[in-house]
Amino acid sequence: MSKKQNDLFTILLFSIFCLVKPVSYDEMVSRHRIYSQETELVHKKCSNLKDFVLSVPDELELLEKSNEIILPKIINADIKAIEEVKEISSNKDENFELKKKAKTNIKTRLGTDSIFVEGWSQIRTFPARPRLNYYDSVEQRIVRPRLLFQAHLTCNSEQNKLPRKITKQDKTVKFKKNFRKIFNENYEVFGYNLYLEEDLSKNASKKEVIKAKDNLWKKYKSASQEYLRENLFRNPCIIKSEKCKYLDTSDYVTIYYNQLTDLFAIVNQKSNCLLDFGIATKVKYAEIFAYKSSGSLKATDICLSPNEKLEENSDIDELLQINPSSTPSREFPKSKQPPRQGQSSDYSKYPQSKKKKLIAESGLPLDAQQKLLKNPELLELSIDPRSARSDKIDKQSFDEAESILQLQKETGLFEGVRRANTTEKIEWDIDFILSGSRYDEADIKTPTSFYDSRKGPKKPIPQDLLDYLARESGAKSIAQKIGSKRCLHVLDLKDIQPHQKEAYKANFLQGAREADPVLAEHIIVQNE
Amino acid sequence: MINFQRLEEVDGPITLLGESFSNETISDKILSNSRFYKCEFENIIFDNVVFRKSEFSLCRFQNCQILGSDLTRVEFSNSSFTSCEFQQVDLSGSLFSKVELSETKFEGILLIGSILSDLKIRNTRFHDLQFSETYPVRINKLKKVREVRDSSSFQEILADFYLE
Numbered sequence: 001m002s003k004k005q006n007d008l009f010t011i012l013l014f015s016i017f018c019l020v021k022p023v024s025y026d027e028m029v030s031r032h033r034i035y036s037q038e039t040e041l042v043h044k045k046c047s048n049l050k051d052f053v054l055s056v057p058d059e060l061e062l063l064e065k066s067n068e069i070i071l072p073k074i075i076n077a078d079i080k081a082i083e084e085v086k087e088i089s090s091n092k093d094e095n096f097e098l099k100k101k102a103k104t105n106i107k108t109r110l111g112t113d114s115i116f117v118e119g120w121s122q123i124r125t126f127p128a129r130p131r132l133n134y135y136d137s138v139e140q141r142i143v144r145p146r147l148l149f150q151a152h153l154t155c156n157s158e159q160n161k162l163p164r165k166i167t168k169q170d171k172t173v174k175f176k177k178n179f180r181k182i183f184n185e186n187y188e189v190f191g192y193n194l195y196l197e198e199d200l201s202k203n204a205s206k207k208e209v210i211k212a213k214d215n216l217w218k219k220y221k222s223a224s225q226e227y228l229r230e231n232l233f234r235n236p237c238i239i240k241s242e243k244c245k246y247l248d249t250s251d252y253v254t255i256y257y258n259q260l261t262d263l264f265a266i267v268n269q270k271s272n273c274l275l276d277f278g279i280a281t282k283v284k285y286a287e288i289f290a291y292k293s294s295g296s297l298k299a300t301d302i303c304l305s306p307n308e309k310l311e312e313n314s315d316i317d318e319l320l321q322i323n324p325s326s327t328p329s330r331e332f333p334k335s336k337q338p339p340r341q342g343q344s345s346d347y348s349k350y351p352q353s354k355k356k357k358l359i360a361e362s363g364l365p366l367d368a369q370q371k372l373l374k375n376p377e378l379l380e381l382s383i384d385p386r387s388a389r390s391d392k393i394d395k396q397s398f399d400e401a402e403s404i405l406q407l408q409k410e411t412g413l414f415e416g417v418r419r420a421n422t423t424e425k426i427e428w429d430i431d432f433i434l435s436g437s438r439y440d441e442a443d444i445k446t447p448t449s450f451y452d453s454r455k456g457p458k459k460p461i462p463q464d465l466l467d468y469l470a471r472e473s474g475a476k477s478i479a480q481k482i483g484s485k486r487c488l489h490v491l492d493l494k495d496i497q498p499h500q501k502e503a504y505k506a507n508f509l510q511g512a513r514e515a516d517p518v519l520a521e522h523i524i525v526q527n528e
Numbered sequence: 529m530i531n532f533q534r535l536e537e538v539d540g541p542i543t544l545l546g547e548s549f550s551n552e553t554i555s556d557k558i559l560s561n562s563r564f565y566k567c568e569f570e571n572i573i574f575d576n577v578v579f580r581k582s583e584f585s586l587c588r589f590q591n592c593q594i595l596g597s598d599l600t601r602v603e604f605s606n607s608s609f610t611s612c613e614f615q616q617v618d619l620s621g622s623l624f625s626k627v628e629l630s631e632t633k634f635e636g637i638l639l640i641g642s643i644l645s646d647l648k649i650r651n652t653r654f655h656d657l658q659f660s661e662t663y664p665v666r667i668n669k670l671k672k673v674r675e676v677r678d679s680s681s682f683q684e685i686l687a688d689f690y691l692e
Binding site for chain 1: 541542543544545560561563565566581585600601603605606620621623625641643645663666668674
């Protein structure tokens, strides 16, 4: 073999070796979008569809450098709160070391410490929280939670185009450990209190609002440190945008933003000091990420309102059925483990004929029966094993099942739900057992504003009595679950007449707050 | 009494307002998830009736007997029992809020996780009550909650609610 042939052979061998060389996972990640690090991270922590949507890699395009971002002043900036959290800057050196360490552990497609995605040319306005009714000041009407949720999903997909990086746990910003309890047990407290503030401000004087805010911060400012630590700085699935500009600061800031909870925090990059934080409820939170380079915001760039976008999201219902099986869940005893969506559940034990019989015997209206036939999960959850007659569906249990599934769909607050297991004494008084959530159980209230008049058709309950009943119901709802801080209270107003809903809700919440203001924060109102 | 409707005619969960019932024996009925507002019951015997998760608000019971019935998670609020008798009744998870008990007898009662809140008691006897260690009865008075796991402490705490 000549030298030339020998060389050619060596090259050939080397090429073959290169072709068949085992590829590490990291290399796959770097080569193929389908293995993107971001997708992996999100899937690991997906607690609901919103994260899942976020993880869709189609819209991800790489950029090699970050962009400067200008940030408008955001509501909820509270001077006292800022002062309170300035302590985080004191351990700067130690934090810096941690930061370096964290960086070296992150592997991405680019081999750098972050993943950047394509920039965004438009500014969109979206309400954020699906949990609460939202007053759209432009539309001048209340936006229903479902609408919000869809808007939220739209926003999520739009945000995939924003410059960002999803980091692993960021321990560079630290808080004291003294206040773990309150916020760990009151996941919604932040948003809820913010809502109260806003609600209050509609009717109250400026002085009263300031006073209410003062009280609010007095109660929660310390706890919020811990909350931020857990939900932003140690959350691996948050958007972190660096080198942003905050309007009235001279240094760059880093924005931490949690799409799931809409919680954001703005940290001064130089001093590592928290400047502002809150929940982006009525904020045009896309503006958080507005480009400095794009100049001032143009009105024309602020595009469709959520309802205009609804038609484009007609496939949302289909998407909502998706529930990543890889999602980790909070630990549950085996016997208590609720079934996940997609897993075989109890309803599979019923043959078709039995199902039909059950439904026919339920005495429910036809449309409800059809829903049960079409949706096996609804059927399963409509059978309350605690009823006197087993395997019987009644209106109450059907309503409860419908409510809990609606809630799951609209908020993604939990992944799995099942009825209580009657063999477990521990579950005997629980409407639903939840999984993949900070809540262990859910208690559903489905009040009605009509009563049976046996001398004629149903009649509305007089307003004064209904007000009283609502207050009582709120108080009872809390009293029944005293000591159970992991209970999600759901008030479903679908059977309350439209013009009475607001009053009912207000009275119910009032009664609940009077019974226990802390537990009352775990009430979610549906079909308002 | 305004109306003299027959409760026996009632079937399934119902919501009643301002009805009055008297001199009836209701047996083997399932009335779970029902709601009774401003209703009056006089000389009624409830025998093996399921009132699970039912609500009684602003109701008045007089000379009624509740026997061998399922009253789990039933809610009584701002109601009164006068000269009534509960026998072999499951009151687990039930709530008695602002309820007045007068000349009433409770015997063979399951009280797992029941909640008694701001009661007013007069000449009332409790006998053969069953409690749970895991789910004690919670007795609230003026927003103070006390947990009860046995009969003796139940009687002791309840003494606070007795009216002269």
